[in-house]
Amino acid sequence: MQKANSSQPFMPATRKSGARLAWIGRGFLLALALLVLIVLIRSFFDNPQLFAQIAISGLQLGFVYALIALGYTMVYGIVKLINFAHGDVFMAGAFVSFFAVSHFQLHRWPAAVFPGLPPILVTIIGSLTVILLSMVVCALMAVTIERVAYKPLRNAPRIAALITAIGVSFFLEYFGALNFVFSPRFIPYQRPFGVVTWYIYDGIHLVTEGHAPPQGAITFSNIAIIIMVVSILMQLSLQFLVRRTRIGKAMRATAFDKQAAQLMGINVDRIISVTFAIGAAFAGLGGVLYAIAYPSINTLLGVLPGLKAFVAAVLGGIGSIPGAFIGALIMGQAESLTAGYISTPMRDAIAFTILIIVLLVRPTGIFGEPEKEKV
Amino acid sequence: MRAFKITSLFALAAIAVSACASAGGTGGDIKVAILAPLSGPVPTFGVSTRDGALQAIDEWNAKGGINGQKIVPIVEDSQCTPDPAVNAAHKVIDQDKVSFIIGEVCSKASIPVADYANSKKVIMMSPTSTATGVTVDQNGKVKDYIFRACFIDPFQGKVAAKFALDTLKAKTAFIMLDQSNDYVKGLAEAFEAAYTAAGGKIVGKENYTGKDTDFSTILAKVADAKPALVYLPDYYNVVNLVTKQAKEKGITAPFMGGDGWDSPDLDTKAADGGYYTNHYSPDDTSPTVVNFVKAYGAKYKDDKGQPKTPDALAALAYDAGNLLFTAIKNAGSTDTTKVKDALTKINYAGVSGKITYDANHNPVKSAVILHVTGGKVVFDSVVAP
Numbered sequence: 001m002q003k004a005n006s007s008q009p010f011m012p013a014t015r016k017s018g019a020r021l022a023w024i025g026r027g028f029l030l031a032l033a034l035l036v037l038i039v040l041i042r043s044f045f046d047n048p049q050l051f052a053q054i055a056i057s058g059l060q061l062g063f064v065y066a067l068i069a070l071g072y073t074m075v076y077g078i079v080k081l082i083n084f085a086h087g088d089v090f091m092a093g094a095f096v097s098f099f100a101v102s103h104f105q106l107h108r109w110p111a112a113v114f115p116g117l118p119p120i121l122v123t124i125i126g127s128l129t130v131i132l133l134s135m136v137v138c139a140l141m142a143v144t145i146e147r148v149a150y151k152p153l154r155n156a157p158r159i160a161a162l163i164t165a166i167g168v169s170f171f172l173e174y175f176g177a178l179n180f181v182f183s184p185r186f187i188p189y190q191r192p193f194g195v196v197t198w199y200i201y202d203g204i205h206l207v208t209e210g211h212a213p214p215q216g217a218i219t220f221s222n223i224a225i226i227i228m229v230v231s232i233l234m235q236l237s238l239q240f241l242v243r244r245t246r247i248g249k250a251m252r253a254t255a256f257d258k259q260a261a262q263l264m265g266i267n268v269d270r271i272i273s274v275t276f277a278i279g280a281a282f283a284g285l286g287g288v289l290y291a292i293a294y295p296s297i298n299t300l301l302g303v304l305p306g307l308k309a310f311v312a313a314v315l316g317g318i319g320s321i322p323g324a325f326i327g328a329l330i331m332g333q334a335e336s337l338t339a340g341y342i343s344t345p346m347r348d349a350i351a352f353t354i355l356i357i358v359l360l361v362r363p364t365g366i367f368g369e370p371e372k373e374k375v
Numbered sequence: 376m377r378a379f380k381i382t383s384l385f386a387l388a389a390i391a392v393s394a395c396a397s398a399g400g401t402g403g404d405i406k407v408a409i410l411a412p413l414s415g416p417v418p419t420f421g422v423s424t425r426d427g428a429l430q431a432i433d434e435w436n437a438k439g440g441i442n443g444q445k446i447v448p449i450v451e452d453s454q455c456t457p458d459p460a461v462n463a464a465h466k467v468i469d470q471d472k473v474s475f476i477i478g479e480v481c482s483k484a485s486i487p488v489a490d491y492a493n494s495k496k497v498i499m500m501s502p503t504s505t506a507t508g509v510t511v512d513q514n515g516k517v518k519d520y521i522f523r524a525c526f527i528d529p530f531q532g533k534v535a536a537k538f539a540l541d542t543l544k545a546k547t548a549f550i551m552l553d554q555s556n557d558y559v560k561g562l563a564e565a566f567e568a569a570y571t572a573a574g575g576k577i578v579g580k581e582n583y584t585g586k587d588t589d590f591s592t593i594l595a596k597v598a599d600a601k602p603a604l605v606y607l608p609d610y611y612n613v614v615n616l617v618t619k620q621a622k623e624k625g626i627t628a629p630f631m632g633g634d635g636w637d638s639p640d641l642d643t644k645a646a647d648g649g650y651y652t653n654h655y656s657p658d659d660t661s662p663t664v665v666n667f668v669k670a671y672g673a674k675y676k677d678d679k680g681q682p683k684t685p686d687a688l689a690a691l692a693y694d695a696g697n698l699l700f701t702a703i704k705n706a707g708s709t710d711t712t713k714v715k716d717a718l719t720k721i722n723y724a725g726v727s728g729k730i731t732y733d734a735n736h737n738p739v740k741s742a743v744i745l746h747v748t749g750g751k752v753v754f755d756s757v758v759a760p
Contacts, residue, residue: 294588
């Protein structure tokens, strides 16, 4: 995709008419933004509780997208590759935790090894083990994918690597759908820990089965809180890793200039592997949390969240870590509010409309630095 | 070349027609084709259908056949896909010269098979294809030789509305539907029409798409509208997600759906308290059903050697066979024109209810209501239209 204001010889539009068109476009977008704002404010005053409820579900989605978007943006920052298989690594994370929990009861191991442990600790340690396992498996998977599919193409034209990424994505989806792998069925997901819901109405109360919360109560669940907290923690630790550690410094150097970094004695291949591994571990974590929040899994589960996280990364400025985070939160809200106030089937359309608008108006995204070329 | 093709086609057609004529009405065995998707996306549907139909054939043969003629089954794999199904239909009609077909299971495969069978005056009885277009062509004209054993989609919506109002006393309902799925849309529309006509109030209606996993926004609206019932006529995979998220939101209104819920993968804990309409229940206590379940279990075993419980597909295939054979017996002949007339006048008590046919060759019969409770799906009641 080219920058919008590129002055290539095959774009014959004169500067003047181009400028006028740009103004019309900008005016249209401004009007659209105003309209959206008016609708939102009106809906808020119409039924503030419903609005808050919808915003909460948007936050939950947004934080999951953030975990996936980090992987997109990191890999892009370093090797300038949009790793379309990332969404499928996310799916694999959900499946690894499914097998760990449903087939091997891994989340119950502390109870089996230390029978005296209080149940709350069993749940916490068990769930953490499951999550860690998924993250490790996803990291190994991504490193393997990188070695097998992307490394041989590192010096090939970028479009070749991009197409390979799409191929890897299809491979993971449809290989996973084989009967002896994951099967193409929708599988009910057994959670490693139970979901508890509270509602806010004159203080915070527990939602108990069979008792509906009163009219106007706002509900939220432990999984929503876990997703938000974990996502923020991961974001902060990633910032720390990139800004404050040796390996982070090496990553930044590699992103800046691969050859120069190599000349300075940085093992570029290792740095790239580490980047893939970290991104995939986040995706695996996201996959587990996503499956816990929306407990039905199948092998195409990663496609839409993956694409939306990609849009989020572009919106935030691909290559920028805080950008991916902010972009994901915006995407979550946009999707949730669209579902709430326009129509549910429209939400995917809105997500990709955002992508188009960003590419037209500001292809570098919110936090992105201007660049010559983008894939 | 073209002329040759046309003449050869005519020749083939002539042979086929004469073959049909000679097959009908003579003595000897009655060949019946079973077209079932034994491979492809839904092989369990195919196995159940074949076994149910064979069960009916065995029972008739044990009684000495129909009017003294033995029934010989010819089983073909039709894969739930139009092209293989049509090829299988050509094989059994043109080569094996059958006059009667039980099958196909999937509507999209049944429609082209029905068109071919109807053009050859071969009677086709689909056990489970629910699309309107199976028995009626695009112009709304009924296909004379095509019948089915199951009720059609909109009927389930009507039954659900009746049950919701009369038994559950739910005066308000919320509808959730996948606008892109004809099955879901058909049920939802029929439910809405019947429910409002009988005095119920629809307090909300929300669309989603089949790929959605996050239903929290819609469920926030459900919680806000406080309906007495939520109608969700989708497949079990969507039902699992929605009901789980609804329970977490503290929504206490029961969910209700159609036969798409009928799966071993239904999350009975999440859907607890829900109801769905179905063709039949093996827990039904009527003697016809009890006998069928016993005979089927004696004949077919699962992997562990335990008697198999017939599912709705097996039950409908069994009924499809019995409807066909009873009609042949009533007609006193295997002449398909006479048999089709006998079918339109039939009044048969099958395992899936008492069956008569309406003008469009759709059965008029009862549905069963199943209740999801205590981690199990139990038989609730039979609802007549």
